[in-house]
Amino acid sequence: MRTAALAGVVVLLAGAGLYAFTVPPRVPVGTADTGAGDCTVSARTVPDRLAPPDEPQVAFSGDVPLRMSFSPDGSVLAVSQIDTVTLWDWQESRALARIDHESSAVPPTPAAFSPDGCLLAYGSLHGAVVVDLATGGRRTVGEERAVRSATFTPDGSSLAVGVQSDPDGRLLHLYDTGTWELEDRLYGSATLGSIRYSLDGGVVAGGEDGGGVTVWNTGSSSPAGLVLDRAGVGADAFDLLPDGSGVLLIRSGRVLLVDPGTGEVVREYVPESDGGVLVDVAYSAASGRVFAARLDPADGAGDMVAWEYGAATEVALGPDLPSVFPMALSVDGSRVAGLRTGTGDIAVYNTDLSLLNVLTG
Structure with missing residues (x-):
C-alpha cells in the first residue's frame, strides 16, 4: 500500500x-518527535x-x-x-x-x-x-x-x-x-495479502490471496466493490490509482484498468510481443506510465513492459530491459526497485529503466 x-x-x-x-505531519503517541524533515x-x-x-x-x-x-x-x-x-x-x-x-x-x-x-x-x-x-x-x-x-x-x-x-x-x-x-x-471475502490507499485516503483496496481485489470507501465497513477473475498472480500484483477511481490488475495476458464499483473494464494494456507471463503491475505517477513485470515460466527469464496511462500505447524502453521481480515503486513513482532474476541482486532504476544503482553492501 x-x-x-x-x-x-x-x-x-x-x-x-x-x-x-x-x-500536516502527525506524531503518534509514544513515538519519538525528532522534528519535521x-x-x-x-x-x-x-x-x-x-x-x-x-x-x-x-x-x-x-x-x-x-x-x-x-x-x-x-x-x-x-x-x-x-x-x-x-x-x-x-x-x-x-x-x-x-x-x-x-x-x-x-x-x-x-x-x-x-x-x-x-x-x-x-x-x-x-x-x-x-x-x-x-x-x-x-x-x-x-x-x-x-x-x-x-x-x-x-x-x-x-x-x-x-x-x-x-x-x-x-x-x-x-x-x-x-x-x-x-x-x-x-468486511472482506478473503485474506488480504496487500493493501493500497488512494492519495486522499478516501479509498482503500486489498489484494486477496484468492485472486480478487476488494475496495472500500473509508468510513464504510462494507466493500464498495469486488473485482474477481485476476490471473493466477500474487496478492500484491495490482495497483490502485492515486485518485482511487480505478484498479490495475492482470487478466488473460494483459493489464486491465477496472472500475472497482461496477467491474467495468475501462482500458486495456496489451503487450506488443510475447515476452513471458505478466506477474506484477504498478502505476507510476511521476511518468504517467503503467509498468508490468513478466517472466518466462520455463527458464525464469523476463523483462519489463510499459504503456502510457491515457493512450494505453506501449512505450519503447530500449534494448536489454531488466528482468525485475518482485518490484516496488517509490511513493512518487519516480523509482523502480526489484530483484534481478538473472543475477540475484537488487537494483534501482528510473522510469526509463536506466540503472541507477545496485545494492552491493
Missing part, C-alpha cells in the same frame, strides 16, 4: 493533470539495536521470497524477508539498519513506513509489529492474529492490517496510531 501522509507537498501526475496534495533513518544515527551486520546479504535466490518498499521520500529501500527487514540507502548502496523478527507469513509482508518515516510496520504470525526507528523500540498490535499485510493511512492516523482470519469475516482491521487501540474492522 502506498504509505502516505507526506509531511509537506506530494506532487503527482495522474492521467490528465498535475495535482498537489498537502498533509528529520525522521528518515538515513538522517540520524541508527540505534545500536538496529545496527546492520558488517556484511549484509546482497545476493538472493529466486526461490526465497522477499518484498521491497520505499520510504516516503524515496531515499531508503526496505528489503523484507521471512525473518528480517534490512533498510538500505540505495544511492550509496549502504545498509542502514536490520530488524530481526520471528518468522512472518509466506511470502513476507512488505515493510510499511509511516508518512513521516519515523515508524516501520510489518506483519508477523502474531500481529503487526511497529518499530520506532529513532529508538529501536517495538510494539505489537493485534497479536492474537496472524497478519498478512500492513500499511499506514495517508494521514498517518491509522494502521491498516490485513488479518489471516476473523470470526465475523472482518478481515481488514484499523488501529488508531495515537492510542494503538482497534478502531474498526471492515
Whole structure:
C-alpha cells in the first residue's frame, strides 16, 4: 500500500493533470518527535539495536521470497524477508539498519513506513509489529492474529492490517496510531495479502490471496466493490490509482484498468510481443506510465513492459530491459526497485529503466 501522509507537498501526475496534495505531519503517541524533515533513518544515527551486520546479504535466490518498499521520500529501500527487514540507502548502496523478527507469513509482508518515516510496520504470525526507528523500540498490535499485510493511512492516523482470519469475516482491521487501540474492522471475502490507499485516503483496496481485489470507501465497513477473475498472480500484483477511481490488475495476458464499483473494464494494456507471463503491475505517477513485470515460466527469464496511462500505447524502453521481480515503486513513482532474476541482486532504476544503482553492501 502506498504509505502516505507526506509531511509537506506530494506532487503527482495522474492521467490528465498535475495535482498537489498537502498533509500536516502527525506524531503518534509514544513515538519519538525528532522534528519535521528529520525522521528518515538515513538522517540520524541508527540505534545500536538496529545496527546492520558488517556484511549484509546482497545476493538472493529466486526461490526465497522477499518484498521491497520505499520510504516516503524515496531515499531508503526496505528489503523484507521471512525473518528480517534490512533498510538500505540505495544511492550509496549502504545498509542502514536490520530488524530481526520471528518468522512472518509466506511470502513476507512488505515493510510499511509511516508518512513521516519515523515508524516501520510489518506483519508477523502474531500481529503487526511497529518499530520506532529513532529508538529501536517495538510494539505489537493485534497479536492474537496472524497478519498478512500492513500499511499506514495517508494521514498517518491509522494502521491498516490485513488479518489471516476473523470470526465475523472482518478481515481488514484499523488501529488508531495515537492510542494503538482497534478502531474498526471492515468486511472482506478473503485474506488480504496487500493493501493500497488512494492519495486522499478516501479509498482503500486489498489484494486477496484468492485472486480478487476488494475496495472500500473509508468510513464504510462494507466493500464498495469486488473485482474477481485476476490471473493466477500474487496478492500484491495490482495497483490502485492515486485518485482511487480505478484498479490495475492482470487478466488473460494483459493489464486491465477496472472500475472497482461496477467491474467495468475501462482500458486495456496489451503487450506488443510475447515476452513471458505478466506477474506484477504498478502505476507510476511521476511518468504517467503503467509498468508490468513478466517472466518466462520455463527458464525464469523476463523483462519489463510499459504503456502510457491515457493512450494505453506501449512505450519503447530500449534494448536489454531488466528482468525485475518482485518490484516496488517509490511513493512518487519516480523509482523502480526489484530483484534481478538473472543475477540475484537488487537494483534501482528510473522510469526509463536506466540503472541507477545496485545494492552491493
